Amino acid sequence: MTEPVFECATHGYYARAADDRDPPACPACDGDGDRILDGHRRRRLSTFCSGALRHFPDDAGLTLDAGGWTALTELVACAERQYGWADDRAVGAVVATDPKGRFERRERGDRVEIRAAYGHSIAVDLDAGRRDDVSGDRETETQDDLPETLYHGTAPRNLDAILDEGLKPMGRQTVHLSGGRETARTVGQRHADGDPVVLAVDVRELTAAGFDVRKRGVDTYTAERVPPECLTRSPNV
Incomplete structure (x- = not known):
């Protein structure tokens, strides 16, 4: 509530x-x-x-x-x-x-x-003219400051396609990732009839492949996309 x-x-x-x-x-x-x-x-x-x-x-x-x-x-x-x-x-x-x-x-x-701060389906450039006058602790982290692992929750019916093609923005500008497994699970429950699947994202491998990862809120991160080689299924715990 x-x-x-x-x-x-x-x-x-x-x-x-x-x-x-x-x-x-x-x-x-x-x-x-x-x-x-x-x-x-x-x-x-x-x-x-x-x-x-x-x-x-x-x-x-x-x-x-x-x-x-x-x-x-x-x-x-x-x-x-x-x-x-x-x-x-x-x-x-x-x-x-x-x-x-x-x-x-x-x-x-x-x-x-x-x-x-994130979640746009319209065309905006969130890094255009960034300044230090944004209130709160929401400025983009440097790549060295990022967590080693991020998470993405989804419905089980999407798993095969994601493991084959990776994560894509779909209706939004970017892929949205979560800083914690439970947050990703909560997000995934919005799209799953039952228990969602949580995928772990290897952030170091993702950035080494040339993809920027940005922090966009309290526990939300974005990337242009996530290739399948950067994904593993997180165990249910």
Whole structure:
């Protein structure tokens, strides 16, 4: 269940499940916060914002630059048109508390910009004009800093084709990989009727073959594709 979001006057937005206090206390100072969104509205708004930035900016009324950035005020205006209750605080709360790091935010002079950190089906160059003003610890890692193994979860029906042809972007710009096996398993469950298959990716072999691997969120990595020789089936544990 998606947790509601609150705002502490001192420490900003936080997400916390209901407890014996109403509202639940700020985890930083144990003080009371203002309720911004319940769990249902938070999930709906997050889905809309990430979809608008990843897949349908034109339909939402957004203009993205080459790197996928747009003004935060534009995203807020689009969200307000979609949901009358989705003001700037609601959008700010969704962005700040996203558990998977789906959004990146930066300041350029007096303009605040936002984009989806990964998952695009539209053509954007996430490395175009990268700057140090991206908030949060989401800058691309160097190849030496990458984990030795990444993971990809999929439905069992896809296994033979993947082991024969490797991982391809399909409807997205890049292949999405997970930093942990359980995260990959959770992703794979979205596409599998039963237990998903988890594949291990040899990152050193992948980069040695000339493929860049990029970190794009809390536990998400991307690559242009993954050849079959870089894949092994991870055992069920």
